[in-house]
Amino acid sequence: MAGGAASGGSTGDTYAPARGWLLLPAWVTLSILVLAPVSLMLVYSFLTKEFRGGVIWEFSFAAYDQFFCNRGLFGDEPCSIEWTYIQIFWRSIWQAGAATLLSLVIGFPTAYFIATRPERQRAIWVFLVTIPYWVNLLIRTVSMKFLLRDNGPMNEALLGFGVISEPLSIINTNLAVQLGLFYSYLPFMVLPIYAAVERYNFALSEAAADLYAPRWVILRHILIPAVKPGIIAGCILVFVPSLGSFLAPDLLGGAKTFMIGSLIEEQFKGNAGNWPFGAAASMILLTMVLILLLVFARAQAREGAR
Numbered sequence: 001m002a003g004g005a006a007s008g009g010s011t012g013d014t015y016a017p018a019r020g021w022l023l024l025p026a027w028v029t030l031s032i033l034v035l036a037p038v039s040l041m042l043v044y045s046f047l048t049k050e051f052r053g054g055v056i057w058e059f060s061f062a063a064y065d066q067f068f069c070n071r072g073l074f075g076d077e078p079c080s081i082e083w084t085y086i087q088i089f090w091r092s093i094w095q096a097g098a099a100t101l102l103s104l105v106i107g108f109p110t111a112y113f114i115a116t117r118p119e120r121q122r123a124i125w126v127f128l129v130t131i132p133y134w135v136n137l138l139i140r141t142v143s144m145k146f147l148l149r150d151n152g153p154m155n156e157a158l159l160g161f162g163v164i165s166e167p168l169s170i171i172n173t174n175l176a177v178q179l180g181l182f183y184s185y186l187p188f189m190v191l192p193i194y195a196a197v198e199r200y201n202f203a204l205s206e207a208a209a210d211l212y213a214p215r216w217v218i219l220r221h222i223l224i225p226a227v228k229p230g231i232i233a234g235c236i237l238v239f240v241p242s243l244g245s246f247l248a249p250d251l252l253g254g255a256k257t258f259m260i261g262s263l264i265e266e267q268f269k270g271n272a273g274n275w276p277f278g279a280a281a282s283m284i285l286l287t288m289v290l291i292l293l294l295v296f297a298r299a300q301a302r303e304g305a306r
Contacts, residue, residue, distance in 0.1 A: 038286070044279035055275050063280035085263070085281070089288075092260040095174065095249075096242035099181035100189075103238045104231070106182075107189035111230075114190070115197035126194070129187050137184060141247045144180050145171065148252070172254035180248030181238075188237035196230025197223075232296065240289055260285055 045063050047055040065071075069079035114125040132140060147154050148170045155167040170176045200223065208218045224231070246261035253259075260281065267278025 041279045041282050041286075044275055045283050047276050047279075049274050049276050053273055053275070060276070063274070063276035064284075066274075066277055067280055067284065088258055088263055089260055089284075091258070092243055095177055095181065095257070095259060096239050096245075098174075098178045099185065099242045100235050100239040102178060102182045103186050103189040104235060107186055107234060108193055108231070111190045111193035112197050114194050115200075122198075126191070129190050132183075133187060137247060140184065141180055141251050144183055145176075145251050148176055148179065171252060172257070174253070174257055176252040177248050177257045177259075180252040181242045181245060184245070184248060185238045185241055188241075189234035192233040192237065193227060193230040196227035200226050232300070236293070236296065240293075243289065244285060 044055055046059055046061070048058040048060045048062065050056050065079070066082070067085050068082055070082040070084075071077045071079060110129070114122055114129070117125060146152055149155075150167040150169060150171070155164075158164045159167065170179075204222050204226070205218050208222055209215075213222075244261040244264075245259065246265045249257050249259040249262045250265075264278050264281050264285070267273045267281070268275060
């Protein structure tokens with residue numbers, strides 16, 4: 001009895017004594033590449049700007065005060081809300097949300113199509129989706145700018161087919177930025193949804209169809225709830241990097257499409273930068289992202305508890 005329990009019924013973790021050592025490489029990597037840079041940014045956000053760039057090691061709330069307060073030209077007026085940076089944040093959220101929605105609209109059918117192909121063909125389709133990631137993001141964004149410009153291939157083709165009578169001015173617009181973000185992060189939407197659809201039991205859809213359920217009802221009440229974790233993962237993987245992106249706004253947008261990633265990047269360039277302000281904006285962005293992720297996590301936990 002005892003021997004049987006020990007050999008067949010034990011549920012103990014065989015590697016429990018070595019668990020700490022097994023996790024050590026991951027903890028060291030996270031500490032060096034994640035915790036250390038974030039901690040450095042946090043410290044820098046509370047330092048004083050040096051006139052020629054860099055920081056002075058004097059504690060100050062000036063960077064956060066600059067972000068939230070408008071104290072006039074000479075900085076001696078009472079604090080009033082600084083709407084400039086709040087508007088940049090809101091524009092970033094809106095742009096990232098639009099790119100995420102566009103990626104979902106295109107990515108969900110694409111993932112479903114790939115997951116429903118014969119097993120031998122799926123690897124080929126996944127390979128085709130990931131091919132753009134063999135090229136650097138900067139090169140892909142510049143290529144998108146070349147494609148969308150007034151005398152680019154897209155306008156030349158539309159003019160040649162008589163679809164339009166004059167070139168479409170897309171560069172330096174919100175649409176150009178959204179297309180750039182969509183093109184940059186679409187695979188991040190397709191792959192998680194594909195993995196979820198691939199595990200989906202299609203017998204559920206067949207049973208619903210046998211009971212005369214319309215396709216829209218099957219999609220809304222059976223398929224989407226079953227693959228919802230993949231959809232949420234894809235939305236997070238697209239929204240979060242889109243929120244802090246600066247290549248697409250810089251290369252495809254203009255002054256009216258300035259996003260928070262561009263604002264942060266500008267603060268660390270050359271001697272005119274403001275490192276503490278850039279670090280403060282980074283920490284505000286990080287805090288906002290963490291809050292959004294916590295809201296998602298709590299919503300998922302409540303749904304799971306039900």
